[in-house]
Amino acid sequence: xxxxxxxxxxxxxxxxGRDPEPVRRPAGGNVRxxxxxxxxxxxxxxxxxxxAWLNSATSRIGTxxxxxxxxxxxxxxTVPRFADGAAVDILESVLRGDEGARWTEPGIPxxxxxxxxxxxxxxxxxPTPVGETFVHAEQPHETLLHRYCLRQGKPVLLSRMRDDDxxxxxxxxxxxxxxxxxxxxxxxxVPLIARGLLLGSAxxxxxxxxxxxxxxxxxxxxxxxxxxxVFIDNARLYGREREHVVSLQRSLLPRxxxxxxxxxxxSEYAPSVARHGVGGDWYDVMGLPGGRTAxxxxxxxxHGLPAAATMGRLRTVGRTLMTLDMAPxxxxxxxxxxxxDLEDEQVAxxxxxxxxPADSTYTLASAGHLPPLLIDGQGSAEFVPVPTGAPLGAxxxxxxxxxxxxxxxxxxxxxxxxxxKTREEDVDTQLERLRSAALGLPPGALERGGxxxxxxAAAARFDEAVLLITTGAALPAGDLRxxxxxxxxxxxxxxxxxxxxxxxAWGLAELADVSExxxxxxxxxxxxxxxxxxxxxxxxxxRLVVEVSDTGPDLPQIQHVDLSDEGGRGLQLINxxxxxxxxxxxxxxxxxxxxxNMPS
Numbered sequence: 001x002x003x004x005x006x007x008x009x010x011x012x013x014x015x016x017g018r019d020p021e022p023v024r025r026p027a028g029g030n031v032r033x034x035x036x037x038x039x040x041x042x043x044x045x046x047x048x049x050x051x052a053w054l055n056s057a058t059s060r061i062g063t064x065x066x067x068x069x070x071x072x073x074x075x076x077x078t079v080p081r082f083a084d085g086a087a088v089d090i091l092e093s094v095l096r097g098d099e100g101a102r103w104t105e106p107g108i109p110x111x112x113x114x115x116x117x118x119x120x121x122x123x124x125x126x127p128t129p130v131g132e133t134f135v136h137a138e139q140p141h142e143t144l145l146h147r148y149c150l151r152q153g154k155p156v157l158l159s160r161m162r163d164d165d166x167x168x169x170x171x172x173x174x175x176x177x178x179x180x181x182x183x184x185x186x187x188x189x190v191p192l193i194a195r196g197l198l199l200g201s202a203x204x205x206x207x208x209x210x211x212x213x214x215x216x217x218x219x220x221x222x223x224x225x226x227x228x229x230v231f232i233d234n235a236r237l238y239g240r241e242r243e244h245v246v247s248l249q250r251s252l253l254p255r256x257x258x259x260x261x262x263x264x265x266x267s268e269y270a271p272s273v274a275r276h277g278v279g280g281d282w283y284d285v286m287g288l289p290g291g292r293t294a295x296x297x298x299x300x301x302x303h304g305l306p307a308a309a310t311m312g313r314l315r316t317v318g319r320t321l322m323t324l325d326m327a328p329x330x331x332x333x334x335x336x337x338x339x340x341d342l343e344d345e346q347v348a349x350x351x352x353x354x355x356x357p358a359d360s361t362y363t364l365a366s367a368g369h370l371p372p373l374l375i376d377g378q379g380s381a382e383f384v385p386v387p388t389g390a391p392l393g394a395x396x397x398x399x400x401x402x403x404x405x406x407x408x409x410x411x412x413x414x415x416x417x418x419x420x421k422t423r424e425e426d427v428d429t430q431l432e433r434l435r436s437a438a439l440g441l442p443p444g445a446l447e448r449g450g451x452x453x454x455x456x457a458a459a460a461r462f463d464e465a466v467l468l469i470t471t472g473a474a475l476p477a478g479d480l481r482x483x484x485x486x487x488x489x490x491x492x493x494x495x496x497x498x499x500x501x502x503x504x505a506w507g508l509a510e511l512a513d514v515s516e517x518x519x520x521x522x523x524x525x526x527x528x529x530x531x532x533x534x535x536x537x538x539x540x541x542x543r544l545v546v547e548v549s550d551t552g553p554d555l556p557q558i559q560h561v562d563l564s565d566e567g568g569r570g571l572q573l574i575n576x577x578x579x580x581x582x583x584x585x586x587x588x589x590x591x592x593x594x595x596x597n598m599p600s
Contacts, residue, residue: 062231065238074228075117083204085118090200097240149191149201156189159212186212194229252312261291262357264471279303280311281416281466289593294322298350299416325584328352328365329399339393347393362404373413418465479540487532492523521570526550544596551589
């Protein structure tokens with residue numbers, strides 16, 4: 001293995017034309033030590049025990065898909081049964097998830113000390129600390145490990161090391177001296193090659209009281225290295241796929257949350273501690289007409305690239321439906337149909353909400369999702385009893401909405417199950433712990449994301465989690481005006497007068513002409529098709545919004561009219577004069593709205 005100026009290796013003299021390679025020794029807190037071996041087991045070098053030992057490597061190396069852990073398992077597996085000390089170095093490119101190198105390539109690739117293990121008698125050696133990167137250019141000279149293992153893909157064996165062999169194995173004179181003083185007398189190094197690519201190297205040493213490495217030991221080490229290299233390469237491939245999935249998932253989540261009137265939103269994505277925990281958790285926030293805010297949190301069941309891809313599709317469909325200003329229960333019904341159309345037949349849970357700052361209310365609907373947590377800011381926190389429908393893709397609709405009024409300053413916490421679930425406790429117990437943790441946070445910590453750190457599953461979270469915290473805030477004084485209109489023929493005249501007077505008070509008199517035309521058309525349609533107008537709302541924000549509600553079931557649409565037709569052009573005029581317009585259903589009917597840009 002290669003080492004920097006501070007890296008020490010063990011050397012051993014080879015036979016049959018094989019050159020030795022440096023071995024790392026434990027020299028600090030990052031090196032593991034075995035207990036002193038004492039008398040060697042009598043069967044240590046029998047043919048039967050060798051084969052049994054090599055066969056057991058399959059169950060003791062590569063127990064996880066963690067690359068560094070696999071390297072450490074290789075080092076620990078060989079000490080003290082096969083060697084007194086072992087070191088494993090992995091190419092930097094492999095640790096990054098890239099492919100390894102071919103030993104025919106010129107130069108020595110950058111390596112990193114990845115694993116060390118040795119008996120106590122060799123604790124005085126100076127290995128390169130685990131995690132330190134080194135390249136050949138940093139070495140005072142080229143060692144046998146560089147020359148043969150890393151450059152030619154060949155093993156190195158020094159059965160009985162002579163005095164001049166130590167400097168051929170160690171990167172520095174100091175390292176050679178330490179090896180000599182510790183009584184190291186035999187050295188063996190093998191390359192780690194899998195699927196035709198060099199991944200790294202492993203080197204071994206033996207000290208006093210241990211027989212020297214033989215050609216049989218060399219053959220055994222090569223077979224062990226071949227097995228271990230496959231495990232290491234599998235971990236590399238899995239790590240690379242996981243990084244791709246994480247990158248895909250992060251690119252599919254919102255980059256920023258929009259600023260919406262009367263609502264502060266904090267969002268957070270917490271990756272899984274476990275490598276397999278990447279999946280399909282998502283959230284979305286969107287501003288709606290009239291100052292309302294649409295919120296969504298979802299979780300695709302399963303992990304990996306298929307779950308992340310499904311998440312991206314469902315979030316796109318959900319965002320499109322929210323753009324249409326649909327009610328939460330109707331959004332979930334449409335998402336259920338979209339989920340059933342997916343070819344991979346996956347299932348997802350989802351919680352959808354719309355916040356209206358005019359009356360500080362949430363309208364919520366759930367498709368098999370965990371209930372949101374409402375913290376009222378007065379020392380109380382309770383889970384909101386949203387009717388739980390079937391998960392998306394199950395084909396069981398409709399969904400039942402819940403309308404919830406909250407006090408100013410209250411927090412609504414929407415999350416996915418990765419925040420609470422563990423392998424030991426049931427969900428109800430973990431939910432209660434989440435509620436207690438939320439109450440125990442100091443002021444302001446909730447908005448800064450402190451709940452992720454103190455959530456029940458934070459320390460051992462094996463699944464990713466999404467957290468969405470909303471805080472209601474009163475609209476700026478006077479920015480929202482609401483009036484109840486008469487249901488007779490005076491409604492249009494009254495509405496025009498109210499709008500004109502309010503725009504003059506806001507200093508927006510230049511918008512009065514268009515606003516009068518818009519409100520006249522909206523009120524006229526409500527009188528003709530909606531059983532009379534209900535409420536008139538005027539909102540001043542980034543844009544001026546005019547809304548009229550009624551109890552009619554039919555949503556307005558632009559009609560095709562002939563030149564001779566006397567009516568049917570009202571919505572066409574609104575469409576040309578306003579930035580945009582639309583309608584949405586409510587529990588009692590519908591709301592029709594129109595937006596105008598504010599004067600520059």
